[in-house]
Amino acid sequence: MVAEAATRRGCGKGALWCGAFVCTAILCALCLAPRADAAWSPPVAVAQQHGVSSPLVATDSAGDTVFMWQQGGIGTVYTRSRMADGTLTPIQRITPPEEPAWSPHLAVDPAGNAYFAWDVFDNPGTRVRARVRSADGTLGPVQTVASKKSFDDKVELAAVGVGANGRAVFSWVRESGIGTPVSIQARSRSASGQLGPVRTVGAQGGDMQMAVDASGNATFVWGVASNRPDAIWTRILTAAGTLTERKRVSRVGGNNARDPHVGVSRQGRAVIEWHTFDGSGHPLLMVRRRAPDGSLQPSQLLAKEDGTYLDMASAPNGAAIFCWEDVNSDLRARALTSGGTLGPVRTVAPRSPGLCRPGIDAHGNVAFAWTASDGSNSRVYARSGTLDGTLGPVQTLSPAGFNAGPPDLTVAPDGTVPVGWALGRKGFAIQAAFGP
Numbered sequence: 001m002v003a004e005a006a007t008r009r010g011c012g013k014g015a016l017w018c019g020a021f022v023c024t025a026i027l028c029a030l031c032l033a034p035r036a037d038a039a040w041s042p043p044v045a046v047a048q049q050h051g052v053s054s055p056l057v058a059t060d061s062a063g064d065t066v067f068m069w070q071q072g073g074i075g076t077v078y079t080r081s082r083m084a085d086g087t088l089t090p091i092q093r094i095t096p097p098e099e100p101a102w103s104p105h106l107a108v109d110p111a112g113n114a115y116f117a118w119d120v121f122d123n124p125g126t127r128v129r130a131r132v133r134s135a136d137g138t139l140g141p142v143q144t145v146a147s148k149k150s151f152d153d154k155v156e157l158a159a160v161g162v163g164a165n166g167r168a169v170f171s172w173v174r175e176s177g178i179g180t181p182v183s184i185q186a187r188s189r190s191a192s193g194q195l196g197p198v199r200t201v202g203a204q205g206g207d208m209q210m211a212v213d214a215s216g217n218a219t220f221v222w223g224v225a226s227n228r229p230d231a232i233w234t235r236i237l238t239a240a241g242t243l244t245e246r247k248r249v250s251r252v253g254g255n256n257a258r259d260p261h262v263g264v265s266r267q268g269r270a271v272i273e274w275h276t277f278d279g280s281g282h283p284l285l286m287v288r289r290r291a292p293d294g295s296l297q298p299s300q301l302l303a304k305e306d307g308t309y310l311d312m313a314s315a316p317n318g319a320a321i322f323c324w325e326d327v328n329s330d331l332r333a334r335a336l337t338s339g340g341t342l343g344p345v346r347t348v349a350p351r352s353p354g355l356c357r358p359g360i361d362a363h364g365n366v367a368f369a370w371t372a373s374d375g376s377n378s379r380v381y382a383r384s385g386t387l388d389g390t391l392g393p394v395q396t397l398s399p400a401g402f403n404a405g406p407p408d409l410t411v412a413p414d415g416t417v418p419v420g421w422a423l424g425r426k427g428f429a430i431q432a433a434f435g436p
Contacts, residue, residue: 040382040395040435046080046420047091047430054104055420055430059412060112060135067420068094068106068116069430077101077118079133082418082432094131095120096142101129107162107212111135115168115189117145117158128158128172132193143195145170145187155185161212166191167239169218171201171210184208184222186237199243201235209261211314213268215239219290221249221260221272232257232274234290247296249288250276257286263314268292271320271336273302273312285310285324289340300342302334309355313411316362319387323348323356323368331356331370335387343389349381357419359411360387367417367435369397371405378403380421382435397433398423404431 046055046067055069063084070077077094094116095101101118108114112135120127125148132140146155154175162168171186181204188196202208205222212218216239224231232250237243249272250257260274270290277283285302307324314320318338326332331348333356348356352372359367364387371378380398385391398404402423409419416434423429 040397041433043397043399043423043431043433044082045429046082046088046432047078048428049078049430050426050428051075052427052430053422055408055422055432056104056106057408057410057418057420057432058106058108058114059410059418060108061110061413062112063412063414063416064112065410065412065418065432066106066108066112066114067430067432068104068114069420069422070101070104072100074100074102074121077104077116079114079116081112081114089137092133092137092139094118094133094139095129099129103156103158105159107160107168109162109166110164111166113162113166115160115162117160117170119156119158122148126154126156128155128170130158130160130170130189132168132189140193143189143193145195146172146174146185146198157208159208159210161210161218163212163216163239164214165216167216169210169212169216169237171208171218171220173205173208182206184220186210186218186220188216188237188241196241199237199241201237201243202233202246205233207259211262211264211270213264214266214316215268217268219262219264219268219270221262221274223258223260223274230256230258232260232272234262234270234272236294244294247294249296250274250286251299259310261310261312263312263320265314265318265338266316267318269318271312271314271318273310273322275307275310283307285322287320287322287336287342289318297340300340302342303332303345307332311355311357313358313360315360315364319360319362319364321358321360321366321387323358325353325356329353331368333358333366333368335360335366335389337387343387346385346389346391348383348391349394352381355406357407357409359409359417361411361413361415363415364388365411365415367409367411369407369409369419371407374400377401378405380404380407380419382407382409382417382419382433384417384436395435397421398431
């Protein structure tokens with residue numbers, strides 16, 4: 001979660017999940033409004049379409065939840081909202097039908113306006129498109145954020161973040177030909193819809209992530225190397241359109257620093273996480289804080305292991321929660337307070353290989369969602385807790401008899417946790433559950 005606005009990234013190209021038919025009792029639970037002090041709700045049917053996948057979830061300050069998903073691994077993107085009272089808005093198509101899309105990204109500002117970004121193939125080459133849906137459901141025009149310059153040019157991995165005032169920032173990577181350096185680019189969009197100039201954040205880069213604070217300042221993190229990232233860098237594109245000095249996050253002489261993640265507080269304090277190795281080749285997970293003025297705090301050891309599928313979320317006050325899979329396929333988590341203190345490492349779920357989605361709010365409520373096998377099918381599970389490491393019971397969210405996942409979640413300002421997932425081996429439904 002990005003401070004003041006929620007933003008979520010898709011799980012990758014062609015992430016289809018499978019099944020055979022719809023369970024009527026489950027899909028009729030359309031408008032069940034869970035209480036914050038109650039157990040997790042039964043599954044709510046967000047959509048019934050064949051071939052759906054890659055659901056994304058974000059909330060606004062009123063607790064309304066926006067869903068975004070694809071139909072087909074490369075296909076049409078749709079959206080729908082569930083209001084805080086449990087009612088569902090109509091399903092809307094975001095992308096034009098003649099433009100197969102992938103790599104979707106979603107951000108929602110406090111007022112409930114939703115910002116969508118995606119990649120589209122446009123022979124020859126690719127483009128990055130964007131669209132905004134206002135809180136009342138009005139869809140704005142499709143805008144081309146980035147386009148190819150030549151036959152060999154490629155722009156992809158669209159991302160979007162938005163500040164409290166509706167100023168959005170879009171980012172992507174550009175490759176001008178096979179063997180050429182990959183650059184990181186970005187441009188802003190005003191609340192009125194005006195696109196700013198394209199700015200090159202990094203002339204060489206990969207593994208790029210971006211987060212936007214309440215004022216509209218965008219923090220970028222990325223890796224740089226000839227073959228694979230060996231250093232992590234950061235830079236800010238201010239709301240005024242100025243690029244700050246590039247700063248190195250990982251230590252000089254570090255070994256293969258890669259896979260960075262970033263979150264920002266309301267005031268622009270950043271938390272940056274990455275993978276690296278010590279001098280003996282042992283894997284490490286590292287974290288470092290950056291003050292709003294750009295100064296970097298000392299690096300901290302998050303875990304002395306090679307965690308995979310690592311993800312993080314940050315709260316408006318600068319606290320953060322991390323979740324990863326360790327070498328034993330256990331899901332581990334650790335919290336970072338707004339003051340920079342790391343809590344104990346906790347086990348979220350044993351023997352649950354795969355993606356773990358964490359979430360956190362300003363009050364220290366945390367939540368996790370993941371997939372694991374029940375012996376026959378892949379099911380979606382969730383668990384809530386607090387910043388001090390206390391964890392509640394594991395809850396099974398998706399129905400028995402069907403494969404489900406991968407999940408996405410966020411934590412609303414009131415502590416409610418919406419979790420969304422795709423149901424079925426060929427993706428016949430997008431479902432959600434809401435927890436305490």
